[in-house]
Amino acid sequence: MKLALNLALAVAALISTSFVAADQTSTHHAGHKRAAPGAHWTYGQxxxxxxxxxxxxxxxxxxxxGKEQSPIDVAIGAPFVALQKKPFSALNYSPLRNVLCGYDSHTVKCEWNSTVTAPNKNSIVIKDKTYNLLQFHFHSPSEHRVNNHFADAELHLVHQAEDKSLAVVGVLLEVQANSNPFFEWVVKLDKKVDQLEHGHGFLVKDPVSGEPVPxxxxxxxxxxxxxxxxxLKATGKFxxxxxxxxxxxxxxxTEGVAWNVVRxxxxxxxxxxxxLVDLxxxxxxxxQDRPTKEGN
Structure with a gap:
């Protein structure tokens, strides 16, 4: 079964295209506030x-x-990777209300309203710096590998500190027979998209300009x-x-992202x-190849 799924994903890679402009500071890893658009990019060949x-x-x-690009194989010849066995010095992941999920022309992403007066309190603390949860999204198959093996998909939980630096928690996802209640909304989103005649996403954008189509x-x-x-229970609180x-x-x-790939x-x-793959x-x-500390 997994071989067939991986083969299907490999074929999809040859035909995959995306028609949306990227932002300088607002890619799907960053927040949802838009900056000046950059050039059109895809995941295709x-x-x-x-x-x-x-x-x-x-x-x-x-x-x-860049010299510190992601993703990487986290377990093979990587002197810059550390296996952290201690929990985050602080972790606050309360339930979120009224979350909106959709396909943004690059990924299936979930966001929510968070303002100065009603901030999202979910956060992690790394080296005395607090990173607040901005959004989460998916990649299929996984971007990170472990001993040169990729997972069926990967969940990215994106956090941002007050100084705008980012920390991402990556959770590897493997296909199983039974559904996981945490991801059931993905099926419902796919059905909702299939019922519509026109495109899908947070914003339907012009493929050339990248601007929303009225x-x-x-x-x-x-x-x-x-x-x-x-x-949190399934991952031992990451x-x-x-x-x-x-x-x-x-x-x-952009480099300088604090990555945390859950084992x-x-x-x-x-x-x-x-x-998820249909969406x-x-x-x-x-x-990405990474130079060693000796510069090799």
């Missing part, structure tokens, strides 16, 4: 695919020249309550985990996985 990101736009130069329907699925407790300093895995590939994978139901297809950046 075309001239806008990952191997060409660094040449598409001056804003994306780090994608081609009147085009926006498709979101509302989750009244997201309870993270099953996810412990143990591999820690390393890397980058965004999408343009502009324990989480089950994802087959129907849930099929719905976002193949959307993973290839593994």
């Amino acid at each position: 075309d001239n806008a695919g990952p191997q060409h990101w660094g040449a598409l736009d001056p804003l994306y130069g780090t994608c081609g020249t 009147g085009e329907e926006q498709v979101k699925y509302k989750i009244d309550k997201v309870d993270f407790s099953p996810l 412990t143990p985990r591999w820690e390393y300093e890397g980058s965004l895995t999408t343009p502009p590939c 324990t994978s989480v089950g994802l139901g087959l129907k849930q996985f099929d719905a 976002e297809s193949y959307n993973s950046r290839f593994i």
Whole structure:
């Protein structure tokens, strides 16, 4: 079964395209506030695919020249990776209300309203710095590998500190027979999208300009309550985990991201996985080579 799924994903990689402009500071790894748009990019084998990101736009130069790029294989010859067996010095993951999930032309992403007067209190603390949870999204298959093996998918929980620095918790997802209640909304979102005649996403955008198209329907699925407790229980509160300093895995590939890839994978139901792939297809950046401390 897994071989067939992986083969399907490999085929999807050859035909995958995305038609949306990326932002300088607001990719799907960052917050939802938009900055000036950058060049159109994709996950496909075309001239806008990952191997060409660094040449598409001056804003994306780090994608081609960066020395601490992500994703990586976290377990093979990586002196810059540390297996952290202690929990985060502080972790607050309360249930979230009125979460909106959709496909944003690159990934299936969930966001929520968070303002100065009503901030989201969910956070992690790393080296005395507090990072607040901004959003979470998916990649299929996983972007990170363990001993050169990728998982069926990967969940990214994106956090941001007051100084705008980012910390991402990556959770590897493996297909299982039974559905996982935490991901059941993915199936419902897929069904909702299938019922519509026009595109899907938080914003339906013009493929050239990247600007929202007036009147085009926006498709979101509302989750009244997201309870993270099953996810925390399944992963031991994200412990143990591999820690390393890397980058965004999408343009502009900004470095200085505190990565935390959880060692324990989480089950994802087959129907849930099929719905996820139907929504976002193949959307993973290839593994990045990292120079060693000796500069090799």
